[in-house]
Amino acid sequence: MFGLTGLFVFSVISASLVPFGLPEAAAFSFWLLGFNPWTVIIIASLGTILGATINYYLGYAGNIYLLNRFIKKKKLAKAEKVFKKYGPLVLIFSWIPFVGDPLTAVAGLLKYPIKYFLILVGAGKFLRFVALYWIFINI
Numbered sequence: 446m447f448g449l450t451g452l453f454v455f456s457v458i459s460a461s462l463v464p465f466g467l468p469e470a471a472a473f474s475f476w477l478l479g480f481n482p483w484t485v486i487i488i489a490s491l492g493t494i495l496g497a498t499i500n501y502y503l504g505y506a507g508n509i510y511l512l513n514r515f516i517k518k519k520k521l522a523k524a525e526k527v528f529k530k531y532g533p534l535v536l537i538f539s540w541i542p543f544v545g546d547p548l549t550a551v552a553g554l555l556k557y558p559i560k561y562f563l564i565l566v567g568a569g570k571f572l573r574f575v576a577l578y579w580i581f582i583n584i
Contacts, residue, residue, distance in 0.1 A: 449484065452468075452489060455471050456493045456495075457492045458496065459496060460492065460493035460497050460570075461496040461497075462499075469577055471489070472485050472577065476578060476582050485578075486571070486575055490574055493540065494567050497539055497546075498559075498562075498566075500549040501553035501559065501562055503550055504550035515546075523547070525554070528555065533562075535548055536552060536562060536565035537566075549562075
């Protein structure tokens with residue numbers, strides 16, 4: 446009904462701290478409906494990157510109250526341990542459901558530079574959609 450705009454909005458919400466759904470399922474639906482694969486990949490990637498960036502800025506602002514409304518303290522603490530142990534490259538895996546959202550918020554809490562955040566998160570989210578298309582549609 447809302448086409449690619451709906452996909453973008455759904456992707457933003459799905460990648461933010463609000464548990465809303467899986468953008469992969471939405472992208473898969475658009476591919477099955479015959480939408481251009483690269484358009485879907487780009488729109489869904491940009492939406493999920495924006496959602497992750499919202500998480501980042503909630504963390505950056507130090508809005509612990511709002512973060513704790515959506516992420517349990519234990520999960521946030523665990524994400525911080527993972528980030529500190531393995532470094533910022535873990536942001537490439539920010540697309541993993543239930544794991545990625547806390548990681549993107551922790552990057553903000555730790556004041557990780559936004560330009561590197563966008564590169565790592567963007568690469569991970571983009572490659573995820575490319576891989577999904579290649580695996581599930583081109584079989």
